[in-house]
Amino acid sequence: MFNSRLTQVGRMVKQLTRAGQFASVTRAEYLQRPYNCYLQPVIYHPFSTTAADNSCKEVNEQEEKRISVTFVDKYGEEKHIKVPVGMSMLEAAHQNDIELEGACEGSLACSTCHVIVMDIDYYNKLEEPLDEENDMLDLAFGLTETSRLGCQVIAKPELDGIRLALPAATRNFAVDGYVPKPH
Numbered sequence: 530m531f532n533s534r535l536t537q538v539g540r541m542v543k544q545l546t547r548a549g550q551f552a553s554v555t556r557a558e559y560l561q562r563p564y565n566c567y568l569q570p571v572i573y574h575p576f577s578t579t580a581a582d583n584s585c586k587e588v589n590e591q592e593e594k595r596i597s598v599t600f601v602d603k604y605g606e607e608k609h610i611k612v613p614v615g616m617s618m619l620e621a622a623h624q625n626d627i628e629l630e631g632a633c634e635g636s637l638a639c640s641t642c643h644v645i646v647m648d649i650d651y652y653n654k655l656e657e658p659l660d661e662e663n664d665m666l667d668l669a670f671g672l673t674e675t676s677r678l679g680c681q682v683i684a685k686p687e688l689d690g691i692r693l694a695l696p697a698a699t700r701n702f703a704v705d706g707y708v709p710k711p712h
């Protein structure tokens with residue numbers, strides 16, 4: 530009775546493995562898995578030498594992908610940082626002690642996160658600004674053709690190497706209660 534149950538369980542595990550429900554990993558791979566991969570069920574094969582658990586690795590490699598970004602301050606000083614894909618330039622600036630204010634914390638209610646994309650090719654790779662962003666940009670000090678709000682510029686692989694200039698000053702009407710007129 531017990532033996533037949535055991536055989537049934539063994540058969541089910543085999544089927545799930547074949548169906549890709551469980552990843553098959555070696556001991557070394559199991560121990561190297563990032564913490565979030567422990568949520569994925571695995572079958573640990575102590576003597577296996579084949580690597581079959583690529584899906585979780587790929588997801589984590591993508592998550593850990595970083596791009597190079599250079600911030601140039603008003604004195605022309607450059608700071609090179611690595612920014613994870615998916616992170617806004619405002620967050621990246623704050624994490625790296627770069628003086629980009631961001632008074633409304635990314636809620637499109639100020640222009641204090643104004644940055645100037647220094648290369649038009651990179652500017653053209655950005656998503657189109659929302660109307661709210663354009664409204665706020667209209668209030669920005671030193672607006673240029675390639676101005677954007679840093680909280681709306683999200684790191685993606687195509688932006689690797691982007692250079693962002695910080696304007697000499699910022700204006701902060703909106704957070705203090707200013708409501709822009711519709712266009």
Ligand code: FES
Nearest residue numbers: 631633635642680
């Ligand atoms: Fe206020 Fe970006 S931080 S709009």
